Amino acid sequence: MALTTEMMSQSLNPAVTVTDDGYKLVWADEFNIKGIPDPGNWEFEKGFVRNNELQWYQKDNAFCDSGLLIIEARKEMFPNPRYSESRTDWRSGRRNVEYTSSSINTRGLHNWKYGRFVMRGRIDISPGMWPAFWTLGISRPWPSNGEIDIMEYYKGNILANIACGTQVKNKAKWYSKTKAVKDFQDPSWSSKFHIWRMDWDQNSISLFVDDELLNKVTLDDLVNVDGSGFNPFRQPHYILLNLAIGGDNGGDPSGTIFPRRFEVDYVRVYQK
Numbered sequence: 001m002a003l004t005t006e007m008m009s010q011s012l013n014p015a016v017t018v019t020d021d022g023y024k025l026v027w028a029d030e031f032n033i034k035g036i037p038d039p040g041n042w043e044f045e046k047g048f049v050r051n052n053e054l055q056w057y058q059k060d061n062a063f064c065d066s067g068l069l070i071i072e073a074r075k076e077m078f079p080n081p082r083y084s085e086s087r088t089d090w091r092s093g094r095r096n097v098e099y100t101s102s103s104i105n106t107r108g109l110h111n112w113k114y115g116r117f118v119m120r121g122r123i124d125i126s127p128g129m130w131p132a133f134w135t136l137g138i139s140r141p142w143p144s145n146g147e148i149d150i151m152e153y154y155k156g157n158i159l160a161n162i163a164c165g166t167q168v169k170n171k172a173k174w175y176s177k178t179k180a181v182k183d184f185q186d187p188s189w190s191s192k193f194h195i196w197r198m199d200w201d202q203n204s205i206s207l208f209v210d211d212e213l214l215n216k217v218t219l220d221d222l223v224n225v226d227g228s229g230f231n232p233f234r235q236p237h238y239i240l241l242n243l244a245i246g247g248d249n250g251g252d253p254s255g256t257i258f259p260r261r262f263e264v265d266y267v268r269v270y271q272k
Contacts, residue, residue: 053247128253146232
């Protein structure tokens with residue numbers, strides 16, 4: 001069960017709990033420990049999970065050091081524990097694991113309806129890398145549960161996406177905006193830490209990087225178009241952080257030297 005706002009606020013530094021525009025800090029992970037991420041905050045995905053991605057998700061590739069969460073993508077080979085000659089599913093049809101990484105989330109531990117979600121991080125834009133800071137709704141299968149990609153990167157572009165459900169199973173209706181990394185004025189942009197932010201209330205969802213608005217969609221436009229009338233953005237969402245490799249969108253990592261890292265300084269959630 002997720003902690004209540006009151007319980008979470010009591011454990012946070014009161015000096016930084018209120019913003020100038022009236023948001024109160026209700027949860028945060030500053031990653032100021034050494035070793036595995038706080039199990040009171042994060043669950044781990046395991047194995048081949050989605051999008052035909054190349055990486056095997058495992059716990060070992062996410063760790064905290066020097067005040068950072070580090071999600072490390074590695075090139076390493078071992079037999080796929082779920083391999084089966086008789087099955088055609090891509091997850092069990094691969095004989096070997098060739099890459100590993102981590103995906104962590106707050107599902108079943110912490111979730112929030114509306115608020116300001118903030119992540120300060122540094123992403124790796126090497127070919128094949130697909131880092132993300134995103135949310136999913138707690139109810140209904142994807143995409144009818146709703147997806148918000150506060151930060152997503154692949155193939156040279158930063159993406160800010162919102163998705164809801166359609167009448168076709170596993171087919172989303174996307175509201176997407178992209179910005180090429182090369183279009184940022186700073187030529188060393190990709191080597192620096194940046195702040196990604198979502199402001200989500202009962203009226204709209206706005207997605208920013210370094211206070212630059214990338215995408216804004218009103219909630220009235222985000223009702224699932226499946227006849228249910230359900231709006232997946234009027235329910236609580238949980239947070240995910242991951243570094244994927246290749247797959248449907250990530251690109252070809254074969255020329256990339258490993259390991260690569262997605263580094264996160266903090267994740268914070270505020271509510272009014």
